[in-house]
Amino acid sequence: MKITSPIETKLIEKLTVGTQVTISGVIYTMRDAAHHRIIQALDRGEKPPFALESQTLYYMGPSPAKPEQVIGSAGPTTSLRMDIYTPRLLAAGVRAMIGKGSRTPEVREAIKKHKAVYLVATGGAGALLAKTIKQAEVIAYDDLGAEAVMRLTVEDFPAIVANDIYGADLFEQGKAKYQKKKRRGKTPLRFISFPTRRPF
Numbered sequence: 613m614k615i616t617s618p619i620e621t622k623l624i625e626k627l628t629v630g631t632q633v634t635i636s637g638v639i640y641t642m643r644d645a646a647h648h649r650i651i652q653a654l655d656r657g658e659k660p661p662f663a664l665e666s667q668t669l670y671y672m673g674p675s676p677a678k679p680e681q682v683i684g685s686a687g688p689t690t691s692l693r694m695d696i697y698t699p700r701l702l703a704a705g706v707r708a709m710i711g712k713g714s715r716t717p718e719v720r721e722a723i724k725k726h727k728a729v730y731l732v733a734t735g736g737a738g739a740l741l742a743k744t745i746k747q748a749e750v751i752a753y754d755d756l757g758a759e760a761v762m763r764l765t766v767e768d769f770p771a772i773v774a775n776d777i778y779g780a781d782l783f784e785q786g787k788a789k790y791q792k793k794k795r796r797g798k799t800p801l802r803f804i805s806f807p808t809r810r811p812f
Contacts, residue, residue, distance in 0.1 A: 614768075618666040619708050619729070627729050627773045629780035634768040635731075639668040639710070641762040643689060646753055647697040654704060661752030661761060665705035670733075671712070673758035674742070683748040683764075687738025688712040691730070695719045702726040710771055714783040723775050731771035732782070744769040 615623060617637035627633070640662060642650075650660045671691050675684030691711030698709070699722035707728045712735045715723075723730055733741060747765035754760045774782040 617668040617708065617766075619668060620666075621707070621727055624707060624727055624729050624777060628776050628778065629773050629782045629785065631773040632770070633731065633773065634770050635668070635710075636767050636769070637668075637765070639670045639764050639766055639769070640751075641672045641674070641760075641764060642669045642694075643671060643673050643759045644693045644697070645756050645759045646761050647694055647701070649753060651697050651700055654700065660704075662763070663705075664701060666707050667705070668708040668710065669701070669706055670710045670764065672710075674748070674762075675738070675758070677748075681742070683742050683745050685738030686742040686745055687735060688733040688741075691715060691732075698722060702728050710769075714781070715775060720775055720779065720781060724777055724779050727777045729773060729777065730775040732774045733769075733771050741769065 613627075613631055613633045615627075615633050615635055617635050617639050653660050671689045671694055672686055673689060674686045677684045688711045690713050691709070692713055692715070694709075694711070695716045695718070698715070698719045702722045703726060707726075708731065709728070710731045710733050712732060715730060719730075722728070744766050745764050746767050747763075749763045750760045751763045752761040772782065
């Protein structure tokens with residue numbers, strides 16, 4: 613499914629676990645250091661460096677770009693590091709997140725409550741994902757280096773829905789399927805006995 617970011621709420625309602633999507637539009641890179649600073653700003657009653665309402669966050673810190681490149685390798689980082697901050701940002705208006713790995717029960721509940729979506733991108737494919745990034749600009753916290761907030765314009769960025777507004781979880785579903793197959797594999801094998809030959 614092709615989607616455009618910022619993602620409309622009506623479309624988020626159609627994004628169920630396992631749906632493969634390609635994203636075009638604007639997304640913002642944020643890792644844990646930037647999350648911490650934005651939460652601090654919100655606590656002080658200050659405006660964040662960009663409007664959070666309806667935005668998509670990408671948990672990524674790029675490698676340096678080579679000459680004539682828009683950005684270096686741009687693969688996802690582990691989302692669990694952001695979980696302590698995520699419910700607050702969802703309450704502030706963030707509607708989509710892209711990362712790697714599963715989320716805590718608290719984050720999954722916040723996704724349901726605030727009608728958001730969590731998508732996973734393929735780890736180890738940073739060079740390929742970088743090809744979908746057409747523009748990249750640091751917009752805040754440049755002192756954080758690779759963890760600065762960047763505004764990315766992407767075209768057909770591939771991802772899979774891992775958590776939806778209905779409470780489904782791609783990783784839990786995967787575990788359940790594995791256990792089901794594992795149980796099937798424990799079915800006792802039938803051995804065929806062959807008569808032994810008598811010595812001549």
